[in-house]
Amino acid sequence: MTDETHGPPHVDKTRAHPARIYDYILGGHDNYEVDHAAARQVLSVWPQARTAARVNRAFMSRATRWLAAEAGIDQFLDIGTGIPTEPNLHQVAQEANPAARVVYTDNDPLVLRYAEALMTSTPQGRTAYLHADVTAPHTILEAAELRGTLDLDRPIALSCNALFHFIPDREAPHEIMETLVKPLAPGSFLALSHGTPDFDPVHIGRVQDIYHGQGIPLTTRAKDSIEPFFAGLELVTPGLVAPHRWKPQGDPPTDAEAAALDAEVSQYAAVARKV
Numbered sequence: 001m002t003d004e005t006h007g008p009p010h011v012d013k014t015r016a017h018p019a020r021i022y023d024y025i026l027g028g029h030d031n032y033e034v035d036h037a038a039a040r041q042v043l044s045v046w047p048q049a050r051t052a053a054r055v056n057r058a059f060m061s062r063a064t065r066w067l068a069a070e071a072g073i074d075q076f077l078d079i080g081t082g083i084p085t086e087p088n089l090h091q092v093a094q095e096a097n098p099a100a101r102v103v104y105t106d107n108d109p110l111v112l113r114y115a116e117a118l119m120t121s122t123p124q125g126r127t128a129y130l131h132a133d134v135t136a137p138h139t140i141l142e143a144a145e146l147r148g149t150l151d152l153d154r155p156i157a158l159s160c161n162a163l164f165h166f167i168p169d170r171e172a173p174h175e176i177m178e179t180l181v182k183p184l185a186p187g188s189f190l191a192l193s194h195g196t197p198d199f200d201p202v203h204i205g206r207v208q209d210i211y212h213g214q215g216i217p218l219t220t221r222a223k224d225s226i227e228p229f230f231a232g233l234e235l236v237t238p239g240l241v242a243p244h245r246w247k248p249q250g251d252p253p254t255d256a257e258a259a260a261l262d263a264e265v266s267q268y269a270a271v272a273r274k275v
Helices: 018-025 033-045 049-069 089-096 109-118 137-141 173-181 201-213 223-230 255-265
Strands: 075-079 101-106 126-131 157-161 189-195 233-235 267-274
Touching: 018 033, 018 049, 018 109, 033 049, 033 201, 049 089, 049 157, 049 189, 049 255, 049 267, 075 089, 089 101, 101 109, 109 126, 137 173, 157 173, 173 223, 189 223, 223 267
Parallel strands: 075 101, 075 157, 101 126, 157 189
Antiparallel strands: 189 267, 233 267
16 A cells, blocks of 8 residues: 555655664565675674575564464554565465455655565465654554554554664664553563573674664664563563574473574564554
8 A cells, every 4th residue: 555645756766774784684585785784794794684684574574474373363553574585574464364454654754665565465364564763653553554444343453563773772672662552452462572682682783783884773672672572572482592492392492402593693582462
């Protein structure tokens, strides 16, 4: 869904953007040379970035599938969507429940350019795209695209994967999350993943410096600074853990394998319920 009254979206090809850097690291092609250069810098100091991106995507899929199939959620608000990469969240949700409805939100014009073509719905469900900035949460909550697709009087899953570490402390990220969660009906869920320096502070510090050099406010946080995003919510088992430890499928990794992955992934993830 695009806003035709404002004409075609303008994409700034002179500055790297986190959504396009992430797309490049995942092996996508919807990015530019400035994004390639930034991504190559990241990979030069932290080659595990590709693993981290894949593990984060896998967490999104498992969490969405659990929410749709096990928790009975049929409405999803995905903020910080990024460049569409299959399977997209709506594909996972609608595989479990074809009637699921999804609203995607991002502030990158490139995401807007591809949203209409790639974010198609099942006949029973519905998807919509909202071009908005999470640092102005009321513009999301009050948008016609959201209100016309989701029913705020019923439970919604709010998905914020790899997003809030791009909101610096000066923007009051915990207050932003509180604003987003407050109007959600009881029985709603928050699914979140967030970068952390806890497992590999040296390399993650270098990555953070690279993003800052590109004018991107990457702010990885320790576990005790991520926990407040779930204030007032009930964490789903196994709680706030590295994303590959959240309800893994198949044979679980050994303790040694999981510990090695912790440093490669350098993220925490969780799903929590509003009671």
